[in-house]
Amino acid sequence: MISIRDLANQAITSGYLSLSAEEKLRNLLCQHYDLEDLDAFMKLQVEAMEGRVRQESREKGKFAHSSCS
Template sequence: MILIRELVQQAIATGYLTVEAEEQLRQLLAKKYDREDLTAFMRLQQAAMAGNVRQESRELLTAQC
């Protein structure tokens, strides 16, 4: 089973969060997770807000408008 921190590490390394990875994160966050995963998720949020990680879902929404 993949962990939140693994998805975060991949997104930060590539600078891109796919729709599929975002959906996996939603599913994983709905279940129990440990402090390390929560910290990783917060790092991902910060990276996205800083523009270091682009979100495919947001790019798709922008393209539709």
């Protein structure tokens, strides 16, 4: 199974976060994850906020909201 850190690193390397990867991240964040995954996710957030990673969901106006159950 792919990890949060794998998805985050792929997005940072490519400069793009697809809808599918974003959904996988949401699902993984609802499960148990370690500090390395959290660090990678926070790094991805910074990269996205600073414009170095584009988000497909923002480009298409598709903002999915999910809650952990």
